Amino acid sequence: MASSDIRGVIREYLQDRFMIGKSPASLSDMDPLLEKGILDSTGVLELVGFIEETFSFSVEDEELVPDNLGSVENLVRYVARKAGHGVHN
Amino acid sequence: MCGIAGYVAFDGSMPPRETIERMLAALRHRGPDGFGIYYGERCVLGHARLSIIDLEGGWQPIFNEKRDVAVTFNGEIYNYIELRKELEADGHRFYTNSDTEVIVHAYEKWGTACPERFNGQFAFAIHDDRDRTLFLCRDRLGVRPVYHARAGNIFFFASEVKALNASGLVPLEPSMEGLHQIFTLWTNVSPRTPFSDVFELPPAHGMVVSPRGTGTKRYWSLPIGRKEALSPGECVEGLKAHIERSVRLRLRADVPVGAYLSGGLDSSLTAAFTRRCTSTPLKTFSLEFEDPRFDESEYQGEMARILGTEHSSIRVGTEEIAVHFPEAIRAAERPLLRTAPVPMLLLSRLVRSEGYKVVITGEGADEFLLGYDIFKETKVREYCSRRPESRLRPLLLRRLYPYLFPDSRTARFQEAFFLKGYTETTDPFYGHRLRFDQAKRIRDFYSRETASRLHEDPESVLLQAMPHGFSDLSPIERTQVVEIETLLSSYLLSSQGDRVAMANSVEGRFVFLDHELIEFVSRIEPDRKMAGLREKAILKEVGRGMIPARILERKKFPYRAPDIESFQNTAAGRRILDEALDPVGMETFGLFDVDKVQALAAKVSSVARRNGRVTTSDNLVLMGVLSGQIFHKIFFGPSVPAEGFHPHDRVRRIVRGTAKGEDEWLRATSEG
Numbered sequence: 147m148a149s150s151d152i153r154g155v156i157r158e159y160l161q162d163r164f165m166i167g168k169s170p171a172s173l174s175d176m177d178p179l180l181e182k183g184i185l186d187s188t189g190v191l192e193l194v195g196f197i198e199e200t201f202s203f204s205v206e207d208e209e210l211v212p213d214n215l216g217s218v219e220n221l222v223r224y225v226a227r228k229a230g231h232g233v234h235n
Numbered sequence: 236m237c238g239i240a241g242y243v244a245f246d247g248s249m250p251p252r253e254t255i256e257r258m259l260a261a262l263r264h265r266g267p268d269g270f271g272i273y274y275g276e277r278c279v280l281g282h283a284r285l286s287i288i289d290l291e292g293g294w295q296p297i298f299n300e301k302r303d304v305a306v307t308f309n310g311e312i313y314n315y316i317e318l319r320k321e322l323e324a325d326g327h328r329f330y331t332n333s334d335t336e337v338i339v340h341a342y343e344k345w346g347t348a349c350p351e352r353f354n355g356q357f358a359f360a361i362h363d364d365r366d367r368t369l370f371l372c373r374d375r376l377g378v379r380p381v382y383h384a385r386a387g388n389i390f391f392f393a394s395e396v397k398a399l400n401a402s403g404l405v406p407l408e409p410s411m412e413g414l415h416q417i418f419t420l421w422t423n424v425s426p427r428t429p430f431s432d433v434f435e436l437p438p439a440h441g442m443v444v445s446p447r448g449t450g451t452k453r454y455w456s457l458p459i460g461r462k463e464a465l466s467p468g469e470c471v472e473g474l475k476a477h478i479e480r481s482v483r484l485r486l487r488a489d490v491p492v493g494a495y496l497s498g499g500l501d502s503s504l505t506a507a508f509t510r511r512c513t514s515t516p517l518k519t520f521s522l523e524f525e526d527p528r529f530d531e532s533e534y535q536g537e538m539a540r541i542l543g544t545e546h547s548s549i550r551v552g553t554e555e556i557a558v559h560f561p562e563a564i565r566a567a568e569r570p571l572l573r574t575a576p577v578p579m580l581l582l583s584r585l586v587r588s589e590g591y592k593v594v595i596t597g598e599g600a601d602e603f604l605l606g607y608d609i610f611k612e613t614k615v616r617e618y619c620s621r622r623p624e625s626r627l628r629p630l631l632l633r634r635l636y637p638y639l640f641p642d643s644r645t646a647r648f649q650e651a652f653f654l655k656g657y658t659e660t661t662d663p664f665y666g667h668r669l670r671f672d673q674a675k676r677i678r679d680f681y682s683r684e685t686a687s688r689l690h691e692d693p694e695s696v697l698l699q700a701m702p703h704g705f706s707d708l709s710p711i712e713r714t715q716v717v718e719i720e721t722l723l724s725s726y727l728l729s730s731q732g733d734r735v736a737m738a739n740s741v742e743g744r745f746v747f748l749d750h751e752l753i754e755f756v757s758r759i760e761p762d763r764k765m766a767g768l769r770e771k772a773i774l775k776e777v778g779r780g781m782i783p784a785r786i787l788e789r790k791k792f793p794y795r796a797p798d799i800e801s802f803q804n805t806a807a808g809r810r811i812l813d814e815a816l817d818p819v820g821m822e823t824f825g826l827f828d829v830d831k832v833q834a835l836a837a838k839v840s841s842v843a844r845r846n847g848r849v850t851t852s853d854n855l856v857l858m859g860v861l862s863g864q865i866f867h868k869i870f871f872g873p874s875v876p877a878e879g880f881h882p883h884d885r886v887r888r889i890v891r892g893t894a895k896g897e898d899e900w901l902r903a904t905s906e907g
Binding site for chain 1: 644649834
């Protein structure tokens with residue numbers, strides 16, 4: 147999957163599950179999901195479940211850090227790396 | 236302990252006589268033992284009575300010697316014996332043994348400053364014929380409620396909003412700003428309520444209503460900022476003496492007094508002091524939960540055994556919480572973002588069914604002696620802001636909220652979440668920032684029309700209501716003041732206290748809300764109250780030797796009940812939820828956006844089906860919508876005509892006559 151597709155899938159998921167009632171434009175790819183109030187620490191587990199299921203890899207405990215999952219941009223990079231894809235723009 | 240209601244019409248345009256009967260009948264749950272009414276020339280004072288002190292002589296309204304000052308009163312003046320002696324020495328004559336009578340004479344002597352002399356929990360209305368004024372007053376912490384509204388030239392007051400409405404002259408309309416405050420802050424900033432043009436008299440305030448106008452004045456303020464260098468021994472001994480004095484005062488009643496036991500430190504201590512201060516058998520009452528995550532029965536049983544009390548408990552199931560939720564909203568007269576008031580409603584029902592009317596209880600210790608986790612959280616966040624490089628940081632953070640985050644996988648995210656905005660220590664709501672921000676999510680679910688009608692920012696309103704000197708306090712003290720000024724009075728004591736207890740005619744007596752005790756602990760440095768991260772450190776020292784170490788050193792176990800899951804995971808709960816989220820009902824109310832709410836409900840329901848955990852913010856939003864819709868249906872749905880008295884009711888009427896002789900001046904008749 148190309149990174150643009152990964153980005154699309156992740157953004158759609160976040161919109162659908164955590165941004166009900168918010169406009170997609172209210173979140174940029176660089177925005178920190180915790181500080182913007184999109185995710186809380188319970189929501190992170192939900193997000194992890196989705197990533198594991200959708201991209202068919204398991205998220206290790208030590209990878210559960212904001213550097214990997216804290217913004218759309220970080221998520222795209224992390225998923226691309228874990229799923230064994232380079233970044234093709 | 237009772238309900239009060241009444242009205243004044245300065246232009247003499249009094250409503251029909253039955254008006255007060257309907258108002259009092261709407262307060263029947265607060266005072267089922269009899270109704271008393273005084274019909275004056277331009278005022279009517281009414282009283283629904285739950286007899287606790289002076290069982291035969293305590294009929295209200297009560298008058299002074301000349302019968303030109305009358306009072307209707309809900310609550311207790313615990314120091315009435317001492318005050319009576321003082322007033323009698325001053326020449327005042329009494330005709331009952333009740334605490335109520337002290338109020339009229341104290342008013343004669345000290346005027347509207349009289350509440351400064353009272354130690355108690357009270358709401359009362361005094362009518363003074365001499366200068367045709369009504370004086371409405373409420374206790375320092377707001378244990379007892381009183382609301383008011385105007386209809387033309389008539390000023391109405393009552394213990395509950397439903398009684399104002401039962402007059403037939405105060406129609407209820409939702410206040411969007413009032414509702415928005417509740418959804419954001421969990422509660423209203425007094426005097427606002429969720430009803431348009433219906434106001435609450437704020438705690439520690441007196442209000443004078445006269446033909447010349449209306450004025451409201453605060454007679455007591457939370458002592459803040461004044462600290463003294465008390466030694467640890469002085470703190471412990473002083474607190475112990477105040478608790479004992481407070482308990483002794485609160486045991487003044489002509490009916491047996493019971494005690495709540497939650498299994499935690501505060502109620503174990505108040506029950507232990509109660510045991511120590513009375514020679515009669517003591518009865519204790521507890522709540523057990525089917526869901527082991529919330530249950531504390533093991534500790535309750537242990538404490539009851541140690542104190543040798545006769546113990547009764549009620550076991551509350553998850554489905555039961557859902558089923559009784561609308562009843563709790565009817566009692567609280569506001570949307571509830573938590574289900575925690577429901578079990579308290581069921582507990583007071585148990586107390587009543589066992590023949591008790593009064594219970595000693597431990598609320599307030601967490602606020603005044605720093606028990607809540609929010610205080611630890613504030614302390615840790617502030618520490619991190621001062622020592623960002625500290626190696627203790629992750630360790631401290633992980634000591635917070637182990638019960639909320641049993642899954643250690645997300646520890647790093649929890650840290651990031653709790654450190655949000657942690658350097659902003661000058662934020663007036665530094666301690667509440669995370670909660671307030673989380674609650675803002677509900678705004679995304681308002682309908683477009685609602686959003687366009689909201690002009691107030693609840694946080695700014697709250698900030699304006701904070702006492703003088705608030706901004707100079709440390710973050711932990713500011714957090715404490717916010718907890719006391721908002722959540723304690725308007726949520727905990729009301730929705731989880733007075734309303735759900737009085738719904739079953741039970742009066743709670745709050746040992747830690749004695750104002751002299753509060754004034755004493757306010758002099759103690761916060762670092763003594765919370766030593767390191769050891770909450771209520773002084774209180775634990777007081778309890779040493781009185782209650783077992785196992786209970787004394789237990790980690791604070793917050794009183795909670797399952798929220799949205801009570802509705803998602805049970806058949807009866809799902810029916811209530813589906814009905815509340817029905818598009819037609821939602822369109823009628825118009826507060827929320829139907830499509831957005833339904834999308835969220837579908838998401839939460841899919842999480843529940845997969846046995847996942849509903850996120851905190853989804854839970855809050857859905858609880859807000861659910862309780863908002865139930866609130867709308869109860870208070871703004873098709874109206875049922877208000878009932879009057881029943882044929883078997885005991886009613887005592889006192890009518891101001893025309894004869895001038897003192898004995899004939901008032902004509903009393905009794906019925907029933």
